[in-house]
Amino acid sequence: MPELPEVEFGRKVASAAGLGRVIRSLEVEADEIVFCGDSPRSVKRRLKGARVEAVHRKGKYIWFALDRRPWPIFHFGMTGAFRSPALDPLKLASHGKQKDTIWPPRFAKIWMHFDDGNELVMTNARRLGRIRFAEDPRLSPPIAKLGFDPLLEMPRLPQFRRQLAARKSQLKGLLLDQSFAAGVGNWIADEVLYQAALDPRRRAHELDADEQKRLHQKLRAVIQKAVEVDARKDRFPRRWLFHRRWGKQSEARTHDGERVEFLEIAGRTTAWVPTRQR
DNA sequence: CTCAGTGTTCAGTG
């Protein structure tokens, strides 16, 4: 589920639930993997009684600015999410008529109760997500190494051109590299390359001026649009490759009837349209 | 029962 747009929606959920409020109490799963070795007791000690002064995101990471340190950092892995009755994606997606109104949701790893009665849960079914603490998240290991966030700090074209010229990797691999563009994941990389009409195997440094410009424009546009609709797939434009890429079906076609093919690049399934991407 | 998978990290190779 989570690439930049989904994580940004998670930030909104956390913000709606907890911004400006005090964490009065919390339940914490004993999970050494997800909590990076921290015990439930130490997680509670750090969070209980703290006020959430801001909810930040960079790339696929979310962290809280609390009124005391250290601050918690959340990463969803492949299956995590924030859930809150204050802003529930499942309710939104089904116009309120969802059978999945179980609370707390399955696979809850941390369940925060705020002083006004609001609640926030982070779920993580496959345990590839992480919750860790840092004195200054923006300056510490995972987040400090990230490249630009395409929603918040998209470089201007001249600088983007220089960054491309400095990289010899394949475009697909480059877009997935979080130290280049933070928050791009597998489907966004494919969508951007499809819309920019670029072969995912092309090398970054060999793009011509027009190709650089298309990549720059589509990277920004795809992410902006997905964020604008709160990462709701049913609201992604109908002509996006996104709707056609799942299941590796040999008969897959684009909106315009072009053949969708599949490659493995950088260890990930890559959907692309050879008749269009050069 | 098998297996892909929307993510990250690390060891190993060239």
Place this chain on the structure above:
DNA sequence: TCACTGAACACTGA
């Protein structure tokens, strides 16, 4: 150092 690959992580859901 860079570029890249493969494996590991963990476990659901098809």
